[in-house]
Amino acid sequence: MARLMVLDIGKKRSGIAVSNQEQSIALPLTTIPSDSLIAFVKSYHEQEIIEKIYIGYPLNLNLDKTDATKFVEEMFKNIKRKFPEIAIQKIDERFSSKNASRAILDMGLNKTARRNKSLIDTTAATLMLQEILFFKS
Numbered sequence: 288m289a290r291l292m293v294l295d296i297g298k299k300r301s302g303i304a305v306s307n308q309e310q311s312i313a314l315p316l317t318t319i320p321s322d323s324l325i326a327f328v329k330s331y332h333e334q335e336i337i338e339k340i341y342i343g344y345p346l347n348l349n350l351d352k353t354d355a356t357k358f359v360e361e362m363f364k365n366i367k368r369k370f371p372e373i374a375i376q377k378i379d380e381r382f383s384s385k386n387a388s389r390a391i392l393d394m395g396l397n398k399t400a401r402r403n404k405s406l407i408d409t410t411a412a413t414l415m416l417q418e419i420l421f422f423k424s
Contacts, residue, residue, distance in 0.1 A: 289338035291419065292328070294366075295383060295412040296321060296342060296359050302408025303327070304416040305335075310423070313416035318405035324362065325369055337373050340366065343380030343415055378415060387411035 288308050295302035301324050303316040319327050331337070342363050345355045367375050387410035 289336035291339050291341065291416060292316075292331075292337050293341045293378075293412045293416040293419070294324065294328075294343065294362075295380065295408050295415065296324065296355075296362050297408065298355060298358050300405060300408055302405070302410070302412040304409065304412035305331075305337075306416060306420060310338075310420060313413050313420055315409040315413040318408045321362070325365060328366065328370065332370065332373070337370075339374040339376065340370070341376050341378045341415065341419060342366070343383060343412070344377035345380055348381065378419070380411070380415060383411040383415055384408075386414050390414060 288310055290308060291306040291310055293304045293313075295304075299321060300318050301321045302318045304313055305316050306313060316331075317327075328337075328340070342359065344363075345353045345359055347353055363375065363377060384407055387407045390410055
C-alpha cells in the first residue's frame with residue numbers, strides 16, 4: 288500500500304507526518320521551512336508512494352479565514368499542480384497546535400520541549416493523521 292501524508296503548513300515552517308504503508312499508524316516525519324516544502328514532498332515521493340496528501344486548512348472558530356489561510360490556499364494550489372497523480376485534500380486544523388501542545392505536555396516533556404515550535408508542528412500533523420486513520424478504519 289501507499290502512504291498518507293499530512294502537511295501542517297505555516298508561513299515559516301511546515302510539520303509533516305506520514306502513515307506506515309499499511310495506513311494504520313501515524314508517524315511524525317519532520318518539520319521543514321515552508322519554502323522547501325514542495326521540493327521535500329517531491330524527494331519523498333520519489334522514494335515512497337504517497338496515495339493522498341491532507342493539508343491542514345486554517346480557519347477561526349467561526350469558520351472565517353485566518354491570516355494564514357491565503358498562504359495555505361496558495362500552497363494547496365501549487366502542490367496540486369506539481370503532483371497531479373496524488374489525491375490532495377484540505378482538512379480542518381482548528382485546535383491542532385493546541386492539541387499538539389497538550390500531547391507534548393502529557394508526554395511529560397520539559398518546558399523547553401513544549402515551546403519548541405518545530406516539535407509542535409510535527410506533532411500537530413501527526414495528530415491530524417492519527418484522527419484520519421482512526422475514522423478511516
